[in-house]
Amino acid sequence: xxxxxxxxxxxxxxxxxxxxxxxxxxxxxxxxxxxxxxxxxxxxxxxxxxxxxxxxxxxxxxxxxxxxxxxxxxxxxxxxxxxxxxxxxxxxxxxxxxxxxxxxxxxxxxxxxxxxxxxxxxxxxxxxxxxxxxxxxxxxxxxxxxxxxxxxxxxxxxxxxxxxxxxxxxxxxxxxxxxxxxxxxxxxxxxxxxxxxxxxxxxxxxxxxxxxxxxxxxxxxxxxxxxxxxxxxxxxxxxxxxxxxxxxxxxxxxxxxxxxxxxxxxxxxxxxxxxxxxxxxxxxxxxxxxxxxxxxxxxxxxxxxxxxxxxxxxxxxxxxxxxxxxxxxxxxxxxxxxxxxxxxxxxxxxxxxxxxxxxxxxxxxxxxxxxxxxxxxxxxxxxxxxxxxxxxxxxxx
Amino acid sequence: xxxxxxxxxxxxxxxxxxxxxxxxxxxxxxxxxxxxxxxxxxxxxxxxxxxxxxxxxxxxxxxxxxxxxxxxxxxxxxxxxxxxxxxxxxxxxxxxxxxxxxxxxxxxxxxxxxxxxxxxxxxxxxxxxxxxxxxxxxxxxxxxxxxxxxxxxxxxxxxxxx
Ligand SMILES: Cc1ncc(COP(=O)(O)O)c(C=O)c1O
Numbered sequence: 001x002x003x004x005x006x007x008x009x010x011x012x013x014x015x016x017x018x019x020x021x022x023x024x025x026x027x028x029x030x031x032x033x034x035x036x037x038x039x040x041x042x043x044x045x046x047x048x049x050x051x052x053x054x055x056x057x058x059x060x061x062x063x064x065x066x067x068x069x070x071x072x073x074x075x076x077x078x079x080x081x082x083x084x085x086x087x088x089x090x091x092x093x094x095x096x097x098x099x100x101x102x103x104x105x106x107x108x109x110x111x112x113x114x115x116x117x118x119x120x121x122x123x124x125x126x127x128x129x130x131x132x133x134x135x136x137x138x139x140x141x142x143x144x145x146x147x148x149x150x151x152x153x154x155x156x157x158x159x160x161x162x163x164x165x166x167x168x169x170x171x172x173x174x175x176x177x178x179x180x181x182x183x184x185x186x187x188x189x190x191x192x193x194x195x196x197x198x199x200x201x202x203x204x205x206x207x208x209x210x211x212x213x214x215x216x217x218x219x220x221x222x223x224x225x226x227x228x229x230x231x232x233x234x235x236x237x238x239x240x241x242x243x244x245x246x247x248x249x250x251x252x253x254x255x256x257x258x259x260x261x262x263x264x265x266x267x268x269x270x271x272x273x274x275x276x277x278x279x280x281x282x283x284x285x286x287x288x289x290x291x292x293x294x295x296x297x298x299x300x301x302x303x304x305x306x307x308x309x310x311x312x313x314x315x316x317x318x319x320x321x322x323x324x325x326x327x328x329x330x331x332x333x334x335x336x337x338x339x340x341x342x343x344x345x346x347x348x349x350x351x352x353x354x355x356x357x358x359x360x361x362x363x364x365x366x367x368x369x370x371x372x373x374x375x376x377x378x379x380x381x382x383x384x385x386x387x388x389x390x391x392x393x394x395x396x397x
Numbered sequence: 398x399x400x401x402x403x404x405x406x407x408x409x410x411x412x413x414x415x416x417x418x419x420x421x422x423x424x425x426x427x428x429x430x431x432x433x434x435x436x437x438x439x440x441x442x443x444x445x446x447x448x449x450x451x452x453x454x455x456x457x458x459x460x461x462x463x464x465x466x467x468x469x470x471x472x473x474x475x476x477x478x479x480x481x482x483x484x485x486x487x488x489x490x491x492x493x494x495x496x497x498x499x500x501x502x503x504x505x506x507x508x509x510x511x512x513x514x515x516x517x518x519x520x521x522x523x524x525x526x527x528x529x530x531x532x533x534x535x536x537x538x539x540x541x542x543x544x545x546x547x548x549x550x551x552x553x554x555x556x557x558x559x
Contacts, residue, residue: 018559020557020558020559023557024555024556024557024558027556027557028556033556035554035556035557037556037557037558038554038555038556038557038558039558039559040554040558042552042554044550126559127559128559176559294403298407298422298423299422301421301422301423301424302418302421302422305421306421348556348557350557371411371414371418371422375418
């Protein structure tokens with residue numbers, strides 16, 4: 001067959017394929033892998049939620065919902081957000097239910113960006129912001145965050161990246177892939193720059209329930225930030241519902257209305273089964289959710305201590321279910337390390353550079369895995385490092 | 398966090414978690430976990446450690462029955478003395494006092510139905526105070542002590558995802 005590439009638009013050609021995808025293909029060819037490479041909970045959606053969704057199907061809820069999503073669910077979301085971050089959003093005008101936070105990010109960027117506008121993207125970060133920024137004719141501007149700052153976004157670094165075209169700042173804390181969080185003071189330190197430069201913030205708070213130190217603070221709750229922030233959250237991580245594809249955006253009614261306009265033509269509405277399941281999760285899912293969060297926290301400590309024992313430096317992640325250790329001791333690149341670890345020890349982790357250039361020299365390990373798998377994977381990583389250790393370490397356990 | 402309850406809940410699900418792993422997961426000293434478990438054992442909060450086994454997979458076809466027992470309670474001791482007489486038999490795995498139409502629920506295992514029939518007719522019904530018994534044989538185990546027997550749930554996630 002002849003190549004059809006000439007028909008593909010230049011914008012699409014310019015976005016690189018996801019680094020994770022490349023690595024996935026490699027892992028898929030290997031058998032008997034212990035994977036710390038996933039980006040989702042190891043819990044199946046709690047049964048009461050699955051059961052409620054089955055019941056809704058039995059009763060024939062198989063149709064479209066309104067574009068914004070079931071009003072009932074928007075009301076439940078508004079109540080939940082009031083409890084979670086202390087902000088009141090109007091269920092009628094300020095909440096839009098989307099196909100995951102993924103869709104919400106796409107809608108928001110399409111709503112906000114003119115060609116050439118710049119999106120400030122703190123890296124390392126979740127893989128989709130920069131490519132979506134480019135697809136929407138904007139320009140993604142990486143803003144570096146550093147290990148020694150616990151991957152918090154620092155005002156001085158941000159200030160250096162501002163140009164007259166800066167329009168949107170993405171904040172996604174707790175962070176995938178680093179597990180870093182931003183406390184109230186860290187966020188407050190950014191307000192000056194944000195307000196002075198008239199930036200809109202997209203705050204992706206999908207991991208916020210998985211915060212292990214203190215209570216999560218939303219930037220939307222800080223003075224002057226409510227209308228300047230598009231707050232996004234979803235059911236995927238906290239309620240172990242990745243496959244249901246339900247997320248939402250909350251914010252100023254003009255912005256939500258504009259986002260709804262795109263959503264109504266491109267998606268129409270989020271699937272009703274997912275919305276029904278989300279309703280059950282928000283109404284009755286708190287106990288199970290807390291149980292899962294406690295369980296991640298136990299395993300967070302386990303993996304962190306394991307990594308220390310094998311001589312890998314890792315800052316203590318305080319949110320999400322990832323840790324992001326340095327592989328400096330091996331002297332390898334992230335990709336070589338991951339490929340080698342997979343081949344020699346059959347352990348899958350994700351190369352840090354998949355999350356931005358400055359993720360080079362790190363790997364992402366997801367601890368949403370069984371205690372046995374975590375212990376075994378860490379031990380195997382230890383063997384791998386002993387074999388390839390380039391820099392002498394004082395005491396490898 | 399109530400450390401005692403947290404440890405108990407964790408080992409209730411997986412008795413093989415080592416004290417070292419538990420200590421790391423909870424961010425406390427291993428010595429503290431050891432002491433805590435010892436204390437719980439002494440206080441008989443922890444009674445023992447079992448393994449949930451699907452004997453059928455080993456090709457064994459032992460039988461288990463649940464027996465409803467009606468008992469005439471005795472003055473002073475109520476149901477306790479007859480319950481005690483029943484639970485002393487090693488083939489009796491569980492004895493519960495029940496609300497409702499009968500009094501004691503007894504779980505008995507044996508190698509064959511004959512074993513159990515013999516136990517019921519010779520040992521159980523002949524006890525003073527036992528007025529009647531109804532024996533139900535277990536035909537198939539779907540779930541026991543939190544474990545699903547037929548299709549243990551497997552990890553269906555993609556091995557690598559964003
Ligand atoms: C930071 C972050 N945001 C958004 C998403 C996508 O979430 P959703 O399932 O709601 O589309 C992910 C998924 O990995 C994520 O890590």
